[in-house]
Amino acid sequence: MAVFLQSLISGILIGGVYALIGIGLTLIFGVMRVINFAHGDILMVGMYLTYMIFTMLGIDPFVSVLITFPLMFLFGGALQKVFINRVLDALAQNQILLTIGLGLIMSNTVMLIFTSDYKILSTSYSSATIKVGGGVSVSTPLLISFLITAAITAALYWFLLKTDTGQAIRATAQDRDAAQLMGINVKRMSIIAFGLGSALAGTAGALISPTYYIFPQVGSVFTLKAFVITVLGGMGSVVGATLGGVLIGITESMSAVYISSGWKDVVVFVLFLLVLLFKPSGLMGKSRT
């Protein structure tokens, strides 16, 4: 029983981070209808950024989120303005290919600069655990990242529901043309959406940096998982991505414990295919023609 609880809780904790990644991707898709294949690589950039800040400035990774978030936001916004913006009206396949290309540039530039060596960011508490009772203990860094994730997600929901810009973003996601007719600067919304999505991905990277190996190719697995999460939750749905992230986290965690850690990713991808087979519009079922 303790094992079950343990893996469930670990799954929920990592699921929070996954949710951040998924929300970022679904925002980008919702507002711009662009499938961002560079999402995982943006996360990777966030990881390396956090690593550099830690090794050069000695700032704790969780604290440096305050720096990473805005920096990644600017990075994403710049990417949108310089590259993505040019293909907003192009064929979907070209958009996908462009983001794939950008992702390749990111991961390989990082590889040239930092080499492919696995880097480890160890803090004093990297392997610490907290006993929660019932024979269950949780990893301290995972717990902290979950709390930060929850805070960010809450702030995000508040932003989307209560602020003018947030509502403008939601309007653009619902109907781009109508939003434009209502006077919303959809170009600006796209930049904000991509910036926000990147900030969330980069921050997720920052949050997992104390517990994951850091290497240039780490992004691709996250890109794919991010897509599984968004499809599972329903593409364009922030709530869906939140739920999807937690669900995938739990699935992964349970698979690692009850099957094997080598197969855990396969389970997630097979789950993805099953979702496509039975409910492609996802949990929140927002199907768009």
Place this chain on the structure above:
Amino acid sequence: MNKTILKSAFIVLLLAGLLLIPRYVESPYALHMMILLFMSVAQGQSWNILGGYAGQHSVGHAAYFGVGAYTTMMLMHSKGVVPWVGVWAGMAAVVVVALIIGSICFRLRGPYFVLASIAVAEIMRLSAINLTPLTNGAEGILATEIPAFKIGATVVTDFVTKVPFYYIGLFLVLLTLAVTYWVQHSKLGYFFQAIREDQDAAHSLGINIALYKNIGLVISAVLTSLAGSFYGIYVGFVDPPTVLGLDVSVQIMLICIIGGMGTIWGPVLGSLILVPLSEALRSNMVTDLLVKIGMVNADSKIGIFLKENLSHAHVLLYGILVVLVILFMPDGLMGFVKKLAARRNREAV
């Protein structure tokens, strides 16, 4: 009429030249480069049928390449099955994979096929790592002893030199070119392109979308698996990242993006650019050149950096090329060439 005669003459001469090269060229390295080129063209042409003509962009073609490679290698290594029989098993295996992914995705609208194609390739790659008793896991399969190919009692080849591989590679190129040509000039080609151009319009004109997408996928998968099997026995070694990794899928796509999708010669052009370029980077040719012309001092920081890293930079180059092509030449080189020609004729090419 003149144009057609010239074109045919050119092709015949080219073919004759290609057939005769191993007679006069002894350098194993040169033959190796040609084999790489042939493999790249075969991969590109195979992907092109589904991606270029039918407009379904698979970013997971490594699945078919790798399953073909692994099946042939596994059968040869552990059961002694000769590769020219093993390739059929490989093809059968990829048909199953293709039909699974096709039946799941092709009735859906949207980007799902792209995503699912990557997922399937990843499932294959991870399975290859984990199913150690079958695939030897992350270590891969090393099998360099290829049984001699005999017709009756006569040994046709021992596979000792690169020459037989050269001809097999050339055969694959001709096969994929022939299939592409046949597709383009058949009802299949028309339906594929209709689906690519406007799926709803095609649907309303009597085209069974799911059926034809599946046909395109199966043809593409089978040809890719042949290329994979060929790769396996040529190199003599397969492991999960080399034949099932994401960058294999991206590389295959890249050949068509750069050369031009949906055209017969696009993948050929793309290969003619990519293969020498990546080889030049891989073998430090570029660094040596820069040193030779005096732009870079071999012992300087930059020199050492380049020497150590440029060989790994070919994927970075791929990324830059993709971005440049998508932004400035979305129809690839063939598309660019066609546009120039069209501007001269003011008619459809």
Place this chain on the structure above:
Amino acid sequence: MAILEIKNVSKFFGGLAANSDVSFDVHEGMIMGLIGPNGAGKTTLFNCITGYYPPSKGDVIFNGRKLNGLDPDKVCMLGMVRTWQKVRPLAKLSVVDNVMVGALARTGSLKVAREMAMEQIKVVRMEHRTNFLAGGLPIGERKKLEVARALATQPKILLLDEVMGGLNPAESEEIIQLILDIKQRGLTQMVIEHDMKAIMRISDRIVVLTSGEKLTEGSPQEVVSNPDVISAYLGEPHA
């Protein structure tokens, strides 16, 4: 027996009733006009009839056979084909290749398909554009191309969705002649149109939709003098 029977067709999108209990019959060889203000549900009805999506309620019966959400390709093979409000040329293919795609619904031979295609290209008078890339055509010719392509599938009934939309008077006149020629050949047609004069000229009967419901049906004379129809369009009684 009518060639096409629409029986109590409704289509809901979430809470919105895009079509509500629409019923009428189309008889062989006639031209049925389908009119109504924007958003009345005309294109939605076409989509339901041709299988783009299934009706939420009701039946669509074509030549005695219930369609009810049969896939669009099968609907086409049964003999019903439609054109699109927003034209959908196969842009990277030439005009003749576009029409051949339609013809290939009925033959596997490229040679025969090409002959069939050329026939229809002549009907719409676009021989001078045979090898032209469809994507480069002006709107009037795109519309004609779409009709030619649809005709190449050898339909028994042709559904035209605002085929005159965006055309100048000369182009519209050409389309009207084309529609009348098609009628001469014995094909049944259902035409969605905003151009009232055109609809009056070509239709044998007209169905009027407003807000998803069928308002009325009748001969062109009856419909144009119906005060409800007038107010549906103008929003007030008209003398």
